[in-house]
Amino acid sequence: MKPRLPLHIGLLATAGLLSAGQALAQDASQDPVQLTMYYPVAVGGALTDVVDDLVEDFEAEHPDIDVEAIYAGNYDDTRVRAMSAIEAGEAPQLSVMFSIDLFDLIEQDVIVPFDDLVETEAEQAWLDSFYPGLMENGRLDGKTYGIPFQRSTIVLYWNRDAFEAAGLDPDQPPETWEEMAAMGAAVHEATDGEQWGVMVPSTGYPYWMFQAFAFQNGHRLMSEDGTEVYFDDPAAVEALEYWVSLAEEHEAMPDGTIEWGTLRQNFLEQSTAMIWHSTGNLTAVRNAAEFDFGVAMLPMKTQRGSPTGGGNFYVFKDTSAEEKQAAMTFIRWMTAPERAAAWSIETGYMGVSPAAYETEALRDYIETFPPAAVARDQLEHSTAELATYQGGRVRRALDNAVQAALTGQMTPAEALAQAQREADAALRRYAR
Numbered sequence: 001m002k003p004r005l006p007l008h009i010g011l012l013a014t015a016g017l018l019s020a021g022q023a024l025a026q027d028a029s030q031d032p033v034q035l036t037m038y039y040p041v042a043v044g045g046a047l048t049d050v051v052d053d054l055v056e057d058f059e060a061e062h063p064d065i066d067v068e069a070i071y072a073g074n075y076d077d078t079r080v081r082a083m084s085a086i087e088a089g090e091a092p093q094l095s096v097m098f099s100i101d102l103f104d105l106i107e108q109d110v111i112v113p114f115d116d117l118v119e120t121e122a123e124q125a126w127l128d129s130f131y132p133g134l135m136e137n138g139r140l141d142g143k144t145y146g147i148p149f150q151r152s153t154i155v156l157y158w159n160r161d162a163f164e165a166a167g168l169d170p171d172q173p174p175e176t177w178e179e180m181a182a183m184g185a186a187v188h189e190a191t192d193g194e195q196w197g198v199m200v201p202s203t204g205y206p207y208w209m210f211q212a213f214a215f216q217n218g219h220r221l222m223s224e225d226g227t228e229v230y231f232d233d234p235a236a237v238e239a240l241e242y243w244v245s246l247a248e249e250h251e252a253m254p255d256g257t258i259e260w261g262t263l264r265q266n267f268l269e270q271s272t273a274m275i276w277h278s279t280g281n282l283t284a285v286r287n288a289a290e291f292d293f294g295v296a297m298l299p300m301k302t303q304r305g306s307p308t309g310g311g312n313f314y315v316f317k318d319t320s321a322e323e324k325q326a327a328m329t330f331i332r333w334m335t336a337p338e339r340a341a342a343w344s345i346e347t348g349y350m351g352v353s354p355a356a357y358e359t360e361a362l363r364d365y366i367e368t369f370p371p372a373a374v375a376r377d378q379l380e381h382s383t384a385e386l387a388t389y390q391g392g393r394v395r396r397a398l399d400n401a402v403q404a405a406l407t408g409q410m411t412p413a414e415a416l417a418q419a420q421r422e423a424d425a426a427l428r429r430y431a432r
Helices: 020-024 047-061 075-087 099-107 121-127 160-165 177-190 206-216 234-248 260-268 279-288 321-334 337-347 360-368 370-381 391-406 412-430
Strands: 033-039 065-071 094-098 147-159 274-278 293-296 306-315
Touching: 033 075, 033 321, 047 065, 047 321, 047 337, 065 321, 075 094, 075 099, 094 099, 094 321, 099 306, 099 391, 121 321, 147 160, 147 206, 147 279, 147 321, 147 370, 160 177, 177 234, 177 274, 206 234, 206 306, 206 391, 234 391, 234 412, 260 274, 260 279, 274 279, 279 293, 279 337, 279 370, 293 370, 306 321, 306 370, 337 360, 360 370, 391 412
Parallel strands: 033 065, 033 094
Antiparallel strands: 094 306, 147 274, 147 293, 147 306
């Protein structure tokens, strides 16, 4: 195992972090409260080691609570396994799952709002301490159901050495769609086709990447209440046309679909000079890159923009009051500024609160490694990730449309019109 980041910096509990859950302290003769947490591992890096270390530190400080972390695969796998456990009468107490699972979890009535667990002014202050942009996918009808933890935005990684070899300014990433297409084409031409200019993944989470393109073109794909989508809007069609044009017109990107799971390795192997990917890959790229690279906000058409992404903490309903309060204690501990800062440094995911970026550890890290601040700075230009009722069906319709357009099976307009029809059918009963 690689040397651990000093996660203990500032980790001693302070009076401001004492919660009602910590009032559960038991006599030595009593058994600790047992918590089961399903946890997703969706991007690269030794995240299981980091989480295991955090759990070990928490248990050392809270001998009255035991936490078992079950690593359940990607976000979809985690949701399936957690729901299967609930249906089998073996509900976990908490989980980190997709922030966009909110509507489905509420509809199935399996989670509780954190507002019902808050008992003190300190706990309420904690509930209000997170970046508003990260809370958009965790709140509905005035209630908070999800607490941000493993959160991200999409960022652009670029190979400075490849830019310089192609006659581009290595310190100047693309600011606009036009510049990204031109720079990508320049790299591909300068290497006689040996290196691609840009790769945007279209498997795994194609809807997420497409949402970024649409938002950069001034368009939001869904209503705030999760009952409507706007896939076939002209601005959305134009966004997909641009994505397709990167390969067909500009020859800056390979034809067909591009794999999410291998994209980071493509970048590290210098198969491409630019990628769009989660900031959750930042530390893994830093540790493995054998070339000079940079990280930037995504380029724009009419505005900058990226959807937020990643996972939130949820507390499940079918658990005892004691377990809910123990889960609350653990979640507050995990999201405290010092741990959020250490988590960000270790993984590349965002510090989820302004206070995390005010810690000495994260301030010093950003001073020596400025890319660590890009995802945070991009929050100013962010939008909530695509989330609706019947989320799986709706996202699948959009995923299929994106891939159909990129593989030439349908035009962008045809593909998005079909996705709109399928989404409308899935959402018809939720219309307000």
